[in-house]
Amino acid sequence: MSTDTAPNPQTGVAQDIPTGTRVPVSSFVSNLREYGLILALIAIMVFFQLTTGTLFKPVNLSNLVQQNSFIIVMALGMLLVIVSGHIDLSVGSVAGFIGALAAMMMVIWPLGGFFANPLVVAILCLIVGGAIGAAQGYWIAYHRIPSFIVTLAGMLVFRGLCQGLLGGGSSVGPLPDSFKALSSGFLPEILGTWVLIPPTVNAAGKTIFGSGVTLNLTTVVLGIIAVLAFAISGVRSRRTREKHGYEAEPFGLFVAKTIVISALALFFVYQFAVYRGFPIVLVVMGILVAFFVFITRHTTIGRRVYAMGGNIKAAQLSGIKTERLTLLVFINMGVLSALGGLIIAARLGQAVPAAGLGSELDVIAAVFIGGASAMGGVGQVISTVVGGFIMGVMNNGMSIMGVNVDWQQVVKGLVLLGAVVFDVYNKNKG
Amino acid sequence: MPSYILEMRDITKTFPGVKALSNVNLKVEEGEIHAICGENGAGKSTLMKVLSGVYPAGDYEGQIVYRDQECHFRGIHDSEEKGIVIIHQELALVPMLSIAENIFLGNEHAKFGVIDWGANEKRTRDLLKKVGLREDPKTLITNIGTGKQQLVEIAKALSKEVELLILDEPTASLSEKDSQALLDLLLEFKRQGITSIIISHKLNEINRVADHVTVIRDGRTIETLDRSEISEDRIITSMVGRSLEDRYPPRDPKIGEVYFEVKNWSVYHPLHADRQVIKNISMNVRKGEVVGIAGLMGAGRTEFAMSLFGRSYGRKITGEVELHGKPVDVSTVGKAVKRGLAYVTEDRKVFGLNLIEDIKNNITIANLKGVSRNGVINDLRELDVANEYRSKTNIRSPSVYQKAGNLSGGNQQKVVLSKWLFANPEVLILDEPTRGIDVGAKYEIYTIIARLAAEGRAIIVISSEMPEILGISDRIYVMNEGAIVGEMAASDASQEKIMRAIVRGEGKAA
Numbered sequence: 052m053s054t055d056t057a058p059n060p061q062t063g064v065a066q067d068i069p070t071g072t073r074v075p076v077s078s079f080v081s082n083l084r085e086y087g088l089i090l091a092l093i094a095i096m097v098f099f100q101l102t103t104g105t106l107f108k109p110v111n112l113s114n115l116v117q118q119n120s121f122i123i124v125m126a127l128g129m130l131l132v133i134v135s136g137h138i139d140l141s142v143g144s145v146a147g148f149i150g151a152l153a154a155m156m157m158v159i160w161p162l163g164g165f166f167a168n169p170l171v172v173a174i175l176c177l178i179v180g181g182a183i184g185a186a187q188g189y190w191i192a193y194h195r196i197p198s199f200i201v202t203l204a205g206m207l208v209f210r211g212l213c214q215g216l217l218g219g220g221s222s223v224g225p226l227p228d229s230f231k232a233l234s235s236g237f238l239p240e241i242l243g244t245w246v247l248i249p250p251t252v253n254a255a256g257k258t259i260f261g262s263g264v265t266l267n268l269t270t271v272v273l274g275i276i277a278v279l280a281f282a283i284s285g286v287r288s289r290r291t292r293e294k295h296g297y298e299a300e301p302f303g304l305f306v307a308k309t310i311v312i313s314a315l316a317l318f319f320v321y322q323f324a325v326y327r328g329f330p331i332v333l334v335v336m337g338i339l340v341a342f343f344v345f346i347t348r349h350t351t352i353g354r355r356v357y358a359m360g361g362n363i364k365a366a367q368l369s370g371i372k373t374e375r376l377t378l379l380v381f382i383n384m385g386v387l388s389a390l391g392g393l394i395i396a397a398r399l400g401q402a403v404p405a406a407g408l409g410s411e412l413d414v415i416a417a418v419f420i421g422g423a424s425a426m427g428g429v430g431q432v433i434s435t436v437v438g439g440f441i442m443g444v445m446n447n448g449m450s451i452m453g454v455n456v457d458w459q460q461v462v463k464g465l466v467l468l469g470a471v472v473f474d475v476y477n478k479n480k481g
Numbered sequence: 482m483p484s485y486i487l488e489m490r491d492i493t494k495t496f497p498g499v500k501a502l503s504n505v506n507l508k509v510e511e512g513e514i515h516a517i518c519g520e521n522g523a524g525k526s527t528l529m530k531v532l533s534g535v536y537p538a539g540d541y542e543g544q545i546v547y548r549d550q551e552c553h554f555r556g557i558h559d560s561e562e563k564g565i566v567i568i569h570q571e572l573a574l575v576p577m578l579s580i581a582e583n584i585f586l587g588n589e590h591a592k593f594g595v596i597d598w599g600a601n602e603k604r605t606r607d608l609l610k611k612v613g614l615r616e617d618p619k620t621l622i623t624n625i626g627t628g629k630q631q632l633v634e635i636a637k638a639l640s641k642e643v644e645l646l647i648l649d650e651p652t653a654s655l656s657e658k659d660s661q662a663l664l665d666l667l668l669e670f671k672r673q674g675i676t677s678i679i680i681s682h683k684l685n686e687i688n689r690v691a692d693h694v695t696v697i698r699d700g701r702t703i704e705t706l707d708r709s710e711i712s713e714d715r716i717i718t719s720m721v722g723r724s725l726e727d728r729y730p731p732r733d734p735k736i737g738e739v740y741f742e743v744k745n746w747s748v749y750h751p752l753h754a755d756r757q758v759i760k761n762i763s764m765n766v767r768k769g770e771v772v773g774i775a776g777l778m779g780a781g782r783t784e785f786a787m788s789l790f791g792r793s794y795g796r797k798i799t800g801e802v803e804l805h806g807k808p809v810d811v812s813t814v815g816k817a818v819k820r821g822l823a824y825v826t827e828d829r830k831v832f833g834l835n836l837i838e839d840i841k842n843n844i845t846i847a848n849l850k851g852v853s854r855n856g857v858i859n860d861l862r863e864l865d866v867a868n869e870y871r872s873k874t875n876i877r878s879p880s881v882y883q884k885a886g887n888l889s890g891g892n893q894q895k896v897v898l899s900k901w902l903f904a905n906p907e908v909l910i911l912d913e914p915t916r917g918i919d920v921g922a923k924y925e926i927y928t929i930i931a932r933l934a935a936e937g938r939a940i941i942v943i944s945s946e947m948p949e950i951l952g953i954s955d956r957i958y959v960m961n962e963g964a965i966v967g968e969m970a971a972s973d974a975s976q977e978k979i980m981r982a983i984v985r986g987e988g989k990a991a
Contacts, residue, residue: 291861292861295861295864295865297861297864349857349858349860350856350857350858351849351850351853351856351857351858352856354842354845354846354849354858355846355849357835357838357842358835358838358842358846361835361836361837361838362831362834362835362836364831364832365831365832365833365834365835366835366846367793367814368790368791368793368814368824368826368832368833369814369846369847369900370791370813370814370815370817370818370847371814371846372813372815424837428835428837428838429837
C-alpha cells in the first residue's frame with residue numbers, strides 16, 4: 052500500500068485491517084457468469100444437434116439468425132432500459148406499428164419516388180421510432196410516471212395504431228425485394244467462390260473423392276479479418292495493461308480463451324460460407340452488438356446509465372442529468388424497436404396486424420437470462436445476446452424436434468425462471 | 482461467581498477469503514448492560530449476526546450457551562423464541578404502515594387470520610408507554626423521526642418478551658436529546674431485569690451506561706473491561722491497539738481572502754410550500770479555512786448544504802452564491818461541480834455511493850471528463866486515477882475492483898471523499914464526514930481535511946459531534962431551526978457556548 056502523498060501518522064491502524072487472504076481478481080473470475088452462459092448456449096446447441104441432427108446445418112444456422120435477429124436487436128435497447136432501472140412493455144407493439152407504417156409508405160400510400168424508396172422509408176421509420184421512444188420517455192423521465200405504466204399504455208396504443216393503419220385485420224404487401232433483403236438477403240459475393248476440395252468424379256459420374264464444398268470467399272475473408280481483429284486487440288490491450296504495471300489474466304488462460312473463441316467463430320464463419328454467406332441481418336446485428344459493447348464498456352454515457360440504475364440519488368448528486376439520460380435511453384429503445392419492426396416486416400414480406408405481438412416478453416426474457424438485474428444497474432451486452440440466442444435456439448430446436456408450441460412456451464418459461472434462480476442463488480452464496 | 486445469561490465461546494466465522502471472527506469470546510452477565518466496542522470492520526455486527534441466527538448454526542465454529550443451554554439457532558425466529566432480540570443499525574420498519582402494524586408485524590393478535598385491531602392497539606399503547614413514546618398507534622412510521630422510530634423498534638422487541646436486547650449502534654443517527662432518552666430507557670430496562678448488549682462508537686455513552694465493555698479488534702476479543710476500568714482513553718487504546726494522544730491532527734492554518742460567500746439564502750420545504758426551512762442565511766468561507774456548522778439534528782444544516790449544491794433540496798430557493806466576490810450560477814449539480822463545489826453527503830449509502838459498482842467506478846463518476854476524451858473512457862487512465870485515490874485516502878481493499886457495498890463504513894466514506902477529491906473542488910462541503918466510522922478512520926479523514934485546507938481550499942464541515950467541530954474548525958457557525966444563531970472563532974468556542982447559542986436561538990424563534 053503506497054502512501055507517498057498521504058500523511059500516515061497512524062501506521063498501526065493503517066496496516067492492521069486487511070485480514071484474511073487476498074482474492075486475486077482476474078477477469079476470468081469476474082466474467083465467470085458470462086462464460087457459463089456461453090457454455091450453456093453451446094450445450095443447448097449440441098443437445099439439439101444430437102437430437103435433431105440439423106441444427107448446425109448451414110441453412111438452419113442462417114434461419115436461426117434471421118428468425119431471432121429482431122429479438123436481439125430490441126434486447127440491446129431493452130438492456131439499457133433495464134439497467135437504468137426501467138422496463139419497456141411497448142416494444143412489440145411499436146415494432147408492429149413501424150412495420151405497418153413502412154408497408155403503407157412503400158405499398159399503399161401514393162408517396163412515389165423518393166419517399167417510397169426502401170432506404171428512405173427505413174430511415175424515416177427509425178426517426179418515428181425515436182420519436183415514439185421520446186414521447187414515452189418524456190413522461191417517465193420528466194414526470195416520474197412509472198415506466199411500467201407508461202409503456203403498458205404504449206403497448207395498447209401502438210398495437211391499436213398498427214391494426215388501424217392496416218385497416219382492420221388485413222395484411223399489407225408484398226414489400227419490395229430490396230426491402231426484404233434486410234432480413235432474407237445475404238452479403239453480395241464480391242470475391243467469388245472457391246471450391247474447397249475439387250471433387251473427383253469417376254466414370255459413372257459419382258463423386259469418389261472430395262466434398263465439392265464451395266466457399267463464399269467474401270464471407271471467409273470478412274470472418275478471418277474479424278477473428279484476427281479480435282485476437283490482435285486482445286493482445287494489445289494485454290500489453291498496455293502490463294506496460295502500466297497492472298496484472299493481466301494468466302497468459303495460458305488468455306491464449307486458451309482466444310483460441311477457443313476464435314475456433315468457434317471460424318466454425319460458424321465456415322458454416323455460413325458454405326451456404327450463401329453472411330445474412331445481411333447478421334451483419335447489421337453484429338455491428339449493433341459491437342457498438343453497444345463499446346457504449347456500455349467504454350463511454351461516459353454508458354457508465355452514467357449504470358450509475359443511474361445503481362443509485363439514482365447518488366447519480367444526481369454526482370452531477371448526472373438523470374432526466375435527460377432516461378429520455379435518451381428510451382429514444383434509443385424506440386429506434387431499436389423500429390429497426391426490429393422493419394426486420395420483422397422484411398422477413399414476412401408484408402406487414403401484418405400481429406407482427407411483433409408478444410415479442411416484448413421474449414426481449415425482456417433475453418435480457419434477464421443474460422443476467423441483468425430487475426433492480427437496475429447490472430447487465431452486460433454480450434450476455435444479453437447470448438440470452439437471446441438461448442431463447443432462439445430453443446425455439447428453433449424444439450420446432451425441428453416437433454415439440455408442440457404450447458410445450459415450447461412451458462420450457463422457455465422454466466428456462467427463464469431457472470436462469471434467474473441460478474443467478475440469485477449464486478449471488479447469495481457469493 | 483456472577484451468573485451469565487449468555488456465553489459465546491471461541492466463535493470463528495469465515496467468509497470467502499476473509500476470517501471475520503476468530504475465537505471470539507463474550508460473557509454477558511444476567512441483568513447488565515454490556516457494551517461491545519471496536520473499529521469498523523472489527524467484527525461486532527458479524528458476532529451479533531451469529532448470535533441471532535442470521536448466520537445459522539453450522540455456518541460458524543464455536544458454542545453459544547444461553548441460560549446454561551447450548552443453542553443452535555437456525556434463524557432469527559429461533560433466537561427470538563428464546564427472548565434474544567436484535568435491533569439493527571438500519572431500522573427494519575415498514576414506512577407506510579402504522580406504529581401498531583409495525584410492532585405486531587408477523588405477530589398480530591388475530592383469530593383465523595383476521596386481525597383484532599382493538600387488541601393490537603391496546604397492546605401497542607401499553608408498549609409505547611413503557612418506552613416513553615407519546616404517539617398514536619395509528620401514526621405512520623414515515624411521519625415520525627428517527628429517534629421515535631428507534632423507540633418503536635424497542636417497543637416491538639418488548640412485545641416479543643425480550644430477555645436479551647441487542648442494539649447495534651442505536652444512537653448513530655439520533656440527536657443528543659434522543660440519545661440521552663434512549664440510554665435512560667436502557668437503564669430503566671436494567672432495573673426491570675432485561676439484559677442489554679449495546680454496540681456503539683460513542684464512548685461517552687458507553688462510559689455512562691455500560692457495566693462491562695468487551696473490545697473486539699480484527700475479529701478477536703481483545704479484553705473485557707470491568708465497570709471500574711472503563712474510561713474513554715482505556716477503550717480507545719484497546720480498540721486501536723495503541724494509545725491515541727491526539728484525536729485531531731495538528732494544523733497550521735494559512736487563511737486567505739474570502740472565497741465562498743452565501744447571501745440571504747432562503748429555502749422552502751419541497752412538500753409543504755409555506756414552510757420555510759432555511760431562513761435568510763448569510764455566511765462565508767475563506768481560502769484555507771475550515772468552517773464548522775454546529776447544531777442539533779434537524780437544525781436544517783443538511784438542507785442548507787443540499788440546497789446550495791445544485792438545488793438538490795427544497796424549492797422557492799432565493800439568495801446568492803458568490804465565488805471571489807462574483808455571483809455564480811449553481812442552480813444544477815452539474816453547474817455547481819463546474820464552479821468547483823463538492824458536497825459529501827451525510828448518508829453515503831443513499832446519496833453517496835452506487836453500492837453495486839466497484840470502487841473505481843464510484844471514484845470517477847463525478848468527474849468522468851477527467852478520464853475520458855470525447856465521451857470515450859480511457860480505461861487505464863481511470864485505473865490509475867482509482868488506484869491513486871485509493872492510496873491517497875487509504876482505502877483498505879484488495880483492489881479497486883471491490884464492490885462499494887462490501888466495504889466497511891469508514892472505507893465507504895473514503896470512497897465518497899475520493900470521488901469528490903478527484904472532481905478537484907475549491908469549496909468542499911462535508912456533511913457528517915465521520916458518522917458511524919471508527920476512531921482510526923476518523924483520524925484519517927481529519928488528516929485529509931487538514932491537507933485540503935492546507936492546499937488553500939475552502940471547507941465547510943457539518944457535524945453533530947461537538948468535539949469534532951471544535952477539534953477541526955477554524956471558525957464555527959451555529960445553526961438552529963434553519964437560521965444562523967451564532968458565529969465564533971474556534972479558539973474561543975466551547976461546547977457550552979455553542980449550546981447557549983442554540984438555546985438562545987430557540988428562545989428567539991419561539
